[in-house]
Amino acid sequence: MSSPLEQHDVSAGDVTESGGLLLKETGLLLMQPGRLELREDTIENLLSASCLLQLSAVVHACCGFLTKQLHPSNCLGIRSFADAQGCQDLHRVAHNYTMEHFLEVIRNQEFLLLPPSEIQKLLLSDDMNVPDEETVLGALLGWVQHDGPDRQQHLPLLLGFIRLPLLAPQFLADMESNPLLRESVECQRLVMEAMKYHLLPERRPLLQSPRTRPRKATVGVLFAVGGMDATKGATSIEQYCLRRDSWKQVAVMSGRRLQFGVAVLEDRLYVVGGRDGLKTLNTVECYNPRSRSWSVMPSMSTHRHGLGVAVLGGPMYAVGGHDGWSYLSTVERWDPQARQWSFVASMATPRSTVGVAVLNGKLYAVGGRDGSSCLKSVECFDPHTNKWSGCAQMAKRRGGVGVATWNSFLYAIGGHDAPASSLASRLSDCVERYDPKTDVWTTVAPMSVSRDAVGVCLLGDHLYAVGGYDGQVYLNTVEAYDPQTNEWTQVAPLCLGRAGACVVAVKL
Known part of the structure; x- marks a missing residue:
């Protein structure tokens, strides 16, 4: 001071x-x-x-x-x-x-002496710097207990400003027996609403409310890794903070990689395959954001660029790509316990620059290129049967497509509809949403610009479209999609324009 x-x-x-x-x-x-x-x-x-x-x-x-x-x-x-x-x-x-x-x-006397109206204003804020919603609930209950007889009457109203559906299930189960909450019908109703959110994931699109919107500090951070830039290959990693709406460079890869994949396992970034400008790679390196350190992991059996990577259950999957000679339909699975790669069933179609995402316990391979054309076909993998099955086709062919999932829906974003060598090649601002319950694709609001090789990721309850190529420049612009309002908004730009960056979220 x-x-x-x-x-x-x-x-x-x-x-x-x-x-x-x-x-x-x-x-x-x-x-x-x-x-x-x-x-x-x-x-x-x-x-x-x-x-x-x-x-x-x-x-x-x-x-x-x-x-x-x-x-x-x-x-x-x-x-x-x-x-x-x-x-x-x-x-x-x-x-x-x-x-x-x-x-x-919240550990100081001033907080404990606040009137209910000021507590309400604080609880309404999305900007508080807290690791999780449990912390906010603990602060509210501590305030009530400071003057229990007088403040208990305010708890049902104030509890409505806690994002209860975002609490861990075991935390919610313990709340039911909390003496502060037991006597209030409204408090019990709010706890039950939150329990339903966990027990009925398929109904989550219908259960959205201000209580299901996470506070900015609790969603984690985005990492944008590598990609093609004006120097023909970015090695930097940028990190996006939602609360500050800003990007900063946090790390550098050991070497150049293009058309690689990234997935998050145990809060670490696994950077898989790609090409270094000369040859296609099978190597894997792992970045720990907490220690800011790199380690080398066992390599895949197959050299792959243009692959898609995702984590389903415990294992990580490397899907399709190109080995330098041919387009691939093969899929490898990384077992983190055994620390080894093994093959699983191959896709029906070879796919490079494929979009890969996980939804409802299945792995989806969306679009991509098979050597002769860009694809509108989609297939999904069931790890229990070790089989791929076909899904409804998208309305548009998409290579270089970005994909992500939100609340039981799969989104396919941007890309190109023909190889770059084709004069008819068009880049896309179009966004399609897939509902696995009905096996139907629906077109939703387009992005503000066309983006090929766009990085896409879910952070909190928004989908982020990061960078890409608009036909002339490598983009540094970033926009966020709100599935509940079907609207895109601009957020802070990247430090560096890049296409083909892999974008993942990590809870630090």
């Missing part, structure tokens, strides 16, 4: 004669004319008086002083005071500080 005493120069024009007299009468202007003394014990009175008198230079000095005094033990009080005085900049800074240091704020 800064010193509790500061002196500021204030020009004569900033303080009128009558204003100066009023400040002197209140004992707040203690220095010679043109000098203002700011003290912890008088700052609030001085700010109130200068707001009343519209002394903007004094208000600015006071707000700057209070900004330097911000601490987890006092930020809620400064935030509330700034709001009461109409000091919007100070209120914003104090609010942002509260959100950033929320874990420390």
Whole structure:
């Protein structure tokens, strides 16, 4: 914290004669004319008086002083005071500080003494810096217990602002017997609603509400790995923080890879196959975001670029691709316990630049190229029967397609409909959604631009389309799709324009 005493120069024009007299009468202007003394014990009175008198230079000095005094033990009080005085900049800074240091704020007396209306405002925020929703619930229950007899009546209303469906199932089961919740019918209803969300995943699209929308800090981060850029191959890895809406470079791969795959196993990024510009690779390397370290993993049996990679259950699958000579229908599975690769059933169709995703316990291979054309066909793999079966075709042929799943739907995003050598080749802004229950594809809202070789990933409850190629440049633009409103919005751009980046989410 800064010193509790500061002196500021204030020009004569900033303080009128009558204003100066009023400040002197209140004992707040203690220095010679043109000098203002700011003290912890008088700052609030001085700010109130200068707001009343519209002394903007004094208000600015006071707000700057209070900004330097911000601490987890006092930020809620400064935030509330700034709001009461109409000091919007100070209120914003104090609010942002509260959100950033929320874990420390809730351990201080100021939080425990907040009125219910202020607790409600905090619980409504998406911006608090917390690792999970359990932390927010713990803060609410701690506040109630601080003055149980008086505050118990507010719990049913305030519990409605906790994202209960996003709590771990075992945590929810234990909540049912919590004495604070047991006596309230409304509290029990909210707990039951959350239990249904876990027990009936197929109904989740119908169970969406503000309580199923995760707070920004709890969804993890996106990683955009490698891809083609203006230097003919990016080796950097960028990380996106939703709460700050910003990308930053966090790591570099050991060498150049193009048309590779990435999947997340045990919160580590497995970078699989691809080509280094000269030859097709079968090598695998693993990045640990916590230690920021790389390790070499056992190689695949087959060299593959243009492959798709995904984790289904425990194992990771490497699907299709091109080995440098021919298009592949073969599929390999990585067993993390045995630390070895083995072949499973091959697809019906060879596919390179294929989109691969997991939905309802099955592995989907979407579109891609088979050597003669781009594909609109889709097939899915059942690990229990070790068989691939055909699904309904998409409306459009798509090579270089990005795929992701959200709440029992599969999305196919962007791509190209013919090889680049074809004069008729078109890039796509089109997005299609597949419902496995009806085996039907539906066209939904298009992206703002066409994106070939687009990186696609689910983060929280939005799908992100990252980079790609628009026919002229490697894109650094990123847009997010909200499946509930069927709308795309722009978010912060990448540091580096890139196409064919692999994009994955990790809960750090």
